[in-house]
Amino acid sequence: MSPRMPAAGVPRTVKARPFDFAFDPNATALVMIDMQRDFIEPGGFGESLGNDVGHLAKVVGPAMDLLAWARMRGLLVVHTRECHRPDLSDCPPAKRLRGAPSTRIGDPGPMGRILIDGEPGADFVPGLAPLPGEVEIVKPGKGAFYNTTLTHVLTSRRITHLVFGGVTTEVCVQTTMREANDRGYDCLLVEEATGSYFPEFRDATLAMIRAQGGIVGWTAALADVVRA
Numbered sequence: 001m002s003p004r005m006p007a008a009g010v011p012r013t014v015k016a017r018p019f020d021f022a023f024d025p026n027a028t029a030l031v032m033i034d035m036q037r038d039f040i041e042p043g044g045f046g047e048s049l050g051n052d053v054g055h056l057a058k059v060v061g062p063a064m065d066l067l068a069w070a071r072m073r074g075l076l077v078v079h080t081r082e083c084h085r086p087d088l089s090d091c092p093p094a095k096r097l098r099g100a101p102s103t104r105i106g107d108p109g110p111m112g113r114i115l116i117d118g119e120p121g122a123d124f125v126p127g128l129a130p131l132p133g134e135v136e137i138v139k140p141g142k143g144a145f146y147n148t149t150l151t152h153v154l155t156s157r158r159i160t161h162l163v164f165g166g167v168t169t170e171v172c173v174q175t176t177m178r179e180a181n182d183r184g185y186d187c188l189l190v191e192e193a194t195g196s197y198f199p200e201f202r203d204a205t206l207a208m209i210r211a212q213g214g215i216v217g218w219t220a221a222l223a224d225v226v227r228a
């Protein structure tokens with residue numbers, strides 16, 4: 001089934017860049033990327049790579065507002081978590097062994113084993129956990145389509161449009177948006193609801209998404225999304 005199948009519903013329009021983003025709430029999902037303790041709190045994967053996790057704290061409030069909007073509008077809500085099986089069978093050595101992090105994926109840390117499914121660090125930050133009936137995608141890669149059931153989830157619900165929030169903008173959010181764009185989805189990234197350890201990378205990613213007539217998709221301010 002193509003993601004272009006028509007769905008009935010009242011069309012909405014968000015003031016966005018590079019131009020307005022029109023969507024049908026019945027055919028639209030919110031995809032909230034990797035709002036996990038391991039990326040956002042001290043002692044997790046993000047900090048083990050030498051990042052200042054403080055940059056991501058300011059995303060939590062807007063991400064909660066975006067989630068509340070999606071729930072109120074009745075959008076399908078998809079939450080992703082990047083993490084690996086306890087035996088690391090889904091973690092390529094190239095990912096685990098790269099560089100010189102203070103602790104590697106699978107090593108013990110203050111929030112349990114780093115980036116391992118079932119450990120406290122791999123869980124969602126408070127306030128951003130799925131509600132019953134929402135979709136949770138556990139992904140071993142940066143993109144949420146790689147080695148997951150996301151295509152099936154979206155296709156079976158006739159989703160054609162995706163609204164994105166989450167972290168980090170230039171890694172898992174952008175990778176997933178590019179994967180989705182190639183699969184034919186119209187994608188909107190909500191500006192305040194995404195962040196990076198490198199604010200300049202966030203800004204550059206927003207610019208490159210909407211450049212060239214929206215080559216990857218659209219971006220919009222949270223206030224304009226909520227107004228829709």
Ligand code: C5J
Pocket residue numbers: 033034039082142167168169171172173
């Ligand atoms: C990273 C992510 N940055 N969720 N993961 O490794 O962006």
